[in-house]
Amino acid sequence: MLWLSCPNCGSRPIEEFGFGGELPTVPDRITDPHERDIDYVWMFDNLEGTSIERWFHQAGCRRWHTVSRNTITDSLDL
Amino acid sequence: MNEFVETLLEMKWHEPKSSYDVVIIGGGGHGLATAYYLATQHGITNVAVIEANYIGSGNSGRNTTIIRANYGIPESVRFYQHSLELYAGLEDETGCWIMHATKGLLWIAHTETGMRAERARALINTACGAETRVVGPQEIKQICPQIDLTGSGRYPVLGASYHVGAATARHDRVVWAYAQGAMQRGVTVLQHTKVTGLIRDGERVVGVETDRGPISAGIVMSAVGGNVTKIAAHADVRLPVRTHALQAFVTNAYAPGFSGIISDSELSCYVSQTPRGQMLIGAEFEPQPSYSMQSSFNSLASCAKKITSCLPFLRDLRVLRQWTGICDVSADFSPIMGFTGVDGFVISTGWGTWGFKGIPAGGEQMAQLIATGKTPDLIAPFALDRFARDHAMADLGSAGTR
Numbered sequence: 105m106l107w108l109s110c111p112n113c114g115s116r117p118i119e120e121f122g123f124g125g126e127l128p129t130v131p132d133r134i135t136d137p138h139e140r141d142i143d144y145v146w147m148f149d150n151l152e153g154t155s156i157e158r159w160f161h162q163a164g165c166r167r168w169h170t171v172s173r174n175t176i177t178d179s180l181d182l
Numbered sequence: 183m184n185e186f187v188e189t190l191l192e193m194k195w196h197e198p199k200s201s202y203d204v205v206i207i208g209g210g211g212h213g214l215a216t217a218y219y220l221a222t223q224h225g226i227t228n229v230a231v232i233e234a235n236y237i238g239s240g241n242s243g244r245n246t247t248i249i250r251a252n253y254g255i256p257e258s259v260r261f262y263q264h265s266l267e268l269y270a271g272l273e274d275e276t277g278c279w280i281m282h283a284t285k286g287l288l289w290i291a292h293t294e295t296g297m298r299a300e301r302a303r304a305l306i307n308t309a310c311g312a313e314t315r316v317v318g319p320q321e322i323k324q325i326c327p328q329i330d331l332t333g334s335g336r337y338p339v340l341g342a343s344y345h346v347g348a349a350t351a352r353h354d355r356v357v358w359a360y361a362q363g364a365m366q367r368g369v370t371v372l373q374h375t376k377v378t379g380l381i382r383d384g385e386r387v388v389g390v391e392t393d394r395g396p397i398s399a400g401i402v403m404s405a406v407g408g409n410v411t412k413i414a415a416h417a418d419v420r421l422p423v424r425t426h427a428l429q430a431f432v433t434n435a436y437a438p439g440f441s442g443i444i445s446d447s448e449l450s451c452y453v454s455q456t457p458r459g460q461m462l463i464g465a466e467f468e469p470q471p472s473y474s475m476q477s478s479f480n481s482l483a484s485c486a487k488k489i490t491s492c493l494p495f496l497r498d499l500r501v502l503r504q505w506t507g508i509c510d511v512s513a514d515f516s517p518i519m520g521f522t523g524v525d526g527f528v529i530s531t532g533w534g535t536w537g538f539k540g541i542p543a544g545g546e547q548m549a550q551l552i553a554t555g556k557t558p559d560l561i562a563p564f565a566l567d568r569f570a571r572d573h574a575m576a577d578l579g580s581a582g583t584r
Binding site for chain 1: 409411412418420421422423424425427468469470471472473474476480513569570
């Protein structure tokens with residue numbers, strides 16, 4: 105079972121958390137402001153490796169945290 | 183030698199040439215079906231399908247083999263109904279036995295909200311040519327005598343939508359049928375060949391770099407599954423796709439027989455019986471993106487707990503195997519097919535956890551798109567630019583998982 109480390113509650117099982125998505129990044133080569141908005145809203149980096157993500161501790165302290173997770177092993181970089 | 187291997191016609195493997203009219207990346211169902219229809223319907227046979235592993239080694243060989251068209255938006259119902267009809271005729275067309283069996287699918291609801299969704303589903307399916315009707319608990323019991331209508335006291339069954347045309351087919355055989363049909367007509371299938379990049383001429387994509395050397399192409403199509411983001415990035419194409427792991431498992435054989443397919447979107451699980459008698463059970467995909475194909479006990483336990491509440495006989499069976507695939511889940515839970523905005527590069531992706539049922543129609547329509555250079559009407563709503571046009575095809579409730 106994957107456990108996430110919550111700064112308030114300590115290490116808790118992943119079922120208690122809600123996945124809020126990776127921090128959106130828009131590539132610099134997209135310069136048109138409208139295109140940048142579309143990319144920001146819809147497109148995902150879908151990184152293979154370390155991904156910086158937002159997680160919500162919904163069954164705990166109910167706060168948002170930024171978590172670094174390895175998507176190849178589906179484990180946390182700590 | 184089993185019955186199928188004996189009836190399997192010869193597959194002819196080739197060494198890569200330096201140039202093809204069409205190069206398709208990904209030797210799964212969608213890639214091979216596209217090659218097959220290019221050859222059969224459009225006479226385009228100078229085609230290569232490039233597969234990093236063996237054909238059907240990805241999600242085409244890992245899915246739960248359900249073919250259905252009971253979607254919640256008209257464009258999807260029409261597309262999948264066409265696919266369902268192509269599947270029904272595929273054995274006659276290819277001469278391969280794909281073990282196609284029409285079984286009917288019960289989509290169970292446990293709440294009044296769920297029932298409202300099923301009523302809406304039945305209406306929109308009927309309006310768009312798929313046969314679905316709402317059934318009450320008594321009829322559910324007749325269709326599936328094993329069901330516990332009280333849901334073990336926790337998930338009472340209020341009703342269901344019954345999708346009459348739903349079917350299953352053996353997934354590997356579908357892949358082989360298309361591969362064989364395409365190869366007989368001169369299509370090259372390259373197994374164990376990794377695409378490491380795309381060759382660009384200015385903006386245009388003019389070929390692929392592989393670990394067996396560069397191959398130039400008139401047009402390149404990506405039919406890649408979970409790793410599609412990296413392939414598209416070679417062409418500077420950004421995709422609204424995340425890669426999620428999806429798990430499934432089978433039990434040992436259940437002798438009394440189980441005729442239909444049971445699906446449950448409120449509990450996020452679905453079950454059918456394979457021709458070998460094993461009960462095949464699937465679940466929702468993992469909430470966080472992941473490229474890991476590691477199965478988890480957690481997922482097995484939670485899915486088993488939910489599905490046994492409605493089908494208590496499953497408690498007496500043993501789990502034989504559990505496996506995981508990585509799915510390209512699109513932002514609006516509908517597939518993405520068509521042009522990418524980059525010349526010479528078309529895509530069929532976003533097949534997430536619903537790709538198997540779309541193989542024949544997806545392949546046929548993509549072949550038509552490649553051959554004519556125009557987007558066919560059936561898949562026009564599924565173009566990548568729908569996100570920029572603010573026409574997302576949101577249909578989470580029909581994806582079967584989540």
